[in-house]
Amino acid sequence: MKDTSVESILVRAPNWIGDQVLAYPFYRFLRQAYPKAKITVASVPWMSDLHFLKEIDEIHILKKSQSNQFLKKWFHLNQLALDLRKKGPFDLGVSLPNSFSAGWLLYRSGAKRRVGYRVDGRSFLLNEGVHWDDRPNRHRSQAYVDLLKLNDSRAHHVVDFWKNESDPVFDVEGQWNPKDTLEPPDEPFWVLAPGATASSRRWPLERFVEFAQKVKQDTGWKGIIVGGPSEVELGIQLSEYPGVNLLDWTSRCSITGLWKVFRESQFFLGNESGLAHVASLCGARVQIVCGAADPRRTKALGPGPVDVKVNPVDCWPCERNVCTQKGIREIQCLKGIHSNHLWKELREDLK
DSSP states (O other): OOOOSOOEEEEEOOSSHHHHHHTHHHHHHHHHHOTTSEEEEEEOGGGGGGSOTTTOSEEEEOOOOSOOOHHHHHHHHHHHHHHHHTTOOOSEEEEOSOOHHHHHHHHHHTOSEEEEESOTTOGGGOTEEEOOOOOTTOOHHHHHHHTTTTTOSSOOOGGGHHHHOSSOSOOHHHHTOOSSOOOOOSSOEEEEEOOOSSGGGOOOHHHHHHHHHHHHHHHOOEEEEOOOGGGHHHHHHHHTSTTOOEEEOTTSSOSGGGHHHHHHSSOEEEESSHHHHHHHHTTOOEEEEOSSSOHHHHOOOOSSOEEEEOOOOTTOOOOOSSOOOOGGGTTHHHHTSOHHHHHHHHHHHHO
16 A cells, blocks of 8 residues: 655665665665655765665755864754755655664654664654664665565565566666766676775785686686776776786776676676675676675675675674784685685686
8 A cells, every 4th residue: 555644755865885775675665655755865975876766856965074073063963954854844754874863864854753773872863763673684675674664564575676576677777867877898898896995895906816817818808897986096906917808997987887887797796895786786797705794684686696705704794894803814704715716606607
């Protein structure tokens, strides 16, 4: 049953690329539950290209505070909420991030019903707070969707999401409307994304080099290195190694502008990062080298095949951004994943 009593909805979007992509089923189900409502999304600036335009009506950018002082940041947050209040009134507000600040934003925005998880001391801000289910195998995408249970009696299971879609292909141009789409090469190619925000999730550089050399030796395919400004130096380094056949395409377009490159590639190889999630949503065959992350919670869930390679040492998955082990045990979860074995397994899957 579709709810017609809610006319205006405010959603506080995730702050990270991977989380935003994993929230896609949430936005789809939200629109299905409230087909006539005006949906406004409050978003950090760096997420502005990744909103699902067919599911929402308006994007409100939350400008970053220019100060690191606690009080000034707090006053800035309060002003952001008051700016949102002017766009209301909102019948419903949903916080996808679990932070106190996201709950405060909903509260001060004047949203009448405020839904989110009762964590981080924010229960008093959410008049329809939801108990946090901390089962280790609960996927983050499912956690987002479960926030709709209070408003939609149907149970949605994200594991079946793409099976139930009438068109199991993500509509990149309709949803993201990229303005700077890169055209892929005419010859067979693969995509390499060596970056990740957390050092505990970055496969050693020499493993990427070994992998690229094996692909070149066995297939002759070119590899395209992708990433943002922080990966430019890494892209230059990788492309200069002998026998890799890699083109450096880092920082050549927005993240959404890579969609054709992802979709038409033979496969995508990367760390557990935002780019891996985007590539998966765009329909690429995705191979993830997983370090500290827990794939039970964060595995990419696009319409194409996704394989996650892990090396479950005794401290895995720690889900820390920085490895706390020392010496030869440092990032052993990643060092224990060998390029030759990975390519052999992936090549079998590609046949």
